[in-house]
Amino acid sequence: MLSIRGVATGYGKVQILRGIDMSVSEGQxxxxxxxxxxxxxxxxxxxxxxxxxxxxxxxxxGEPIQNRRPNxxxxxxxxxxxxxxxMYPAMSVEENLRIGAYTRRDRAGVTxxxxxxxxxxxxxxxxxxxxxxxxxxGEVQMLVIGRGLMARPKLIMLDEPxxxxxxxxxxxxxxxxxxxxxNEGITILLVEQNVRMALLLAEYGYVIRDxxxxxxxxxxxxxTDDNVRLAYLGGTVTDAGADAGTGLAH
Ligand SMILES: Nc1ncnc2c1ncn2[C@@H]1O[C@H](COP(=O)(O)OP(=O)(O)O)[C@@H](O)[C@H]1O
Ligand SMILES: [Mg+2]
Numbered sequence: 198m199l200s201i202r203g204v205a206t207g208y209g210k211v212q213i214l215r216g217i218d219m220s221v222s223e224g225q226x227x228x229x230x231x232x233x234x235x236x237x238x239x240x241x242x243x244x245x246x247x248x249x250x251x252x253x254x255x256x257x258x259g260e261p262i263q264n265r266r267p268n269x270x271x272x273x274x275x276x277x278x279x280x281x282x283x284m285y286p287a288m289s290v291e292e293n294l295r296i297g298a299y300t301r302r303d304r305a306g307v308t309x310x311x312x313x314x315x316x317x318x319x320x321x322x323x324x325x326x327x328x329x330x331x332x333x334x335g336e337v338q339m340l341v342i343g344r345g346l347m348a349r350p351k352l353i354m355l356d357e358p359x360x361x362x363x364x365x366x367x368x369x370x371x372x373x374x375x376x377x378x379x380n381e382g383i384t385i386l387l388v389e390q391n392v393r394m395a396l397l398l399a400e401y402g403y404v405i406r407d408x409x410x411x412x413x414x415x416x417x418x419x420x421t422d423d424n425v426r427l428a429y430l431g432g433t434v435t436d437a438g439a440d441a442g443t444g445l446a447h
Contacts, residue, residue, distance in 0.1 A: 198223040198384055199244070199275070199352055203253035204263075205408075206243045213239045215408030216253065221352065226378055226385040228399035228416070230392050230429065235405045237388045238280050241354050245277045246270045257352070272300050274351035278344070280360070280388075282337045286330035290321050293329050293340055297347030307347065314343035317373055335366040342374065352384040359391045367391070371398045392429040396420050404429070 199221040207213040213236040221227045231237050242248040244255055246267040255263040257275050284293050294314055298307045315322030318339040324332065329340060338358050345353050355374070359367040375398060378385050389395035396402055396416040404412040404425065412424060419425050 198225075198258060199386070200256040201240075201244070201253070202255075204240070204243060204250055204255060205252040206239060206248055206250050208239075208248075212251070213408060214243070217405070217408075218410055219403045219413070221384060221386055223351075223384055224378075224382060225401060226375070226387060226399045228392075228395040228402040229386060229388045229405060230395060230402055231390070231405035231411075232429075233390060236408060237390075237405060238356055240405070241277050241279075241356055241386075241388060244270075244275070244354065268300060271348050271350075274349070275354070276345045276348040276350035276352075277354045278341050278356060278358070280356035282334070282341055282361075284329045284332075284337055284340055284344070286328065288329060289326050290329055290332070290340060291325045294321075294344055294347050297344035300348060306349075310347055310349065314346055317377055318343055335362055335370065338362060338366075338370055339373075342370070346377070346381075346383075350383060352386065354386040354388065356388045357390060358387070359389060359394050364394070367394050368397075374398065392425065393420075 201217055201219045204217040205212060205214050217240055229237055229240065239248065243250050246265050250263040254261060257273055262270055262273065285296065291311060294311050295307065301307055315325065320336055321339055321343060324336065329337065332340060342355065342358065358370060371394065374385065377383060387395055387399055396419055399416050402413065402416055402419045403410050412422065414422065
């Protein structure tokens with residue numbers, strides 16, 4: 198569904214990505230992992246058309262999309278939820294959701310989809326008329342995911358949804374994301390520094406380092422991979438059993 202071949206980009210003269218190869222199949226949840234500053238958000242910006250691609254190719258549903266306009270890419274069904282929990286604090290929860298539907302003209306469909314977001318995230322429904330500024334960190338993360346869904350994406354890219362949230366809240370959000378993916382048939386590219394959490398949700402993972410994909414594999418294999426463990430999981434033997442019962446097992 199999404200194919201990235203030899204993608205290079207950066208800022209000004211500074212090259213960050215040196216030839217990224219990865220692919221995401223329809224219906225999959227795939228994690229893009231890596232330490233702080235390794236270029237994960239940079240890759241998402243390049244995919245979304247927010248940063249020029251210097252070299253390589255990006256295809257979405259078999260069509261090249263590199264260096265297309267961001268809003269054309271959104272219309273094709275590829276939406277990014279940017280890092281940092283961006284929302285409009287002085288607007289209500291519902292108004293924030295409507296902004297996510299800016300490329301759509303089907304008013305009835307937009308209203309129906311707002312109802313659907315409230316079904317998945319009931320707390321947003323309870324707070325629909327409240328200003329976004331009054332939400333907790335977890336609720337804001339739900340709001341920005343909900344806003345991403347309002348574009349009716351086929352593939353949604355989530356940039357570090359776990360950041361600054363307590364593990365319990367991350368698990369709640371991830372299990373809802375998992376349900377949304379399965380029920381709505383939405384493919385997910387999940388960017389995370391929190392490798393352990395990400396591999397609970399994703400079935401496949403890529404680890405970025407030095408501008409290239411350094412390791413890739415099934416989540417089960419990555420979580421027991423010595424290199425991944427040493428670099429990203431604190432070097433301890435992971436206790437996969439402790440994660441049972443979260444509803445995220447795959
Ligand atoms: N707008 C920018 N201008 C210049 N350099 C940037 C900009 N955004 C990010 N960088 C640099 O690019 C590198 C990768 O950043 P980023 O993609 O945000 O990493 P990650 O998302 O993996 O934490 C970092 O060295 C960062 O300082
Ligand atoms: Mg980032």
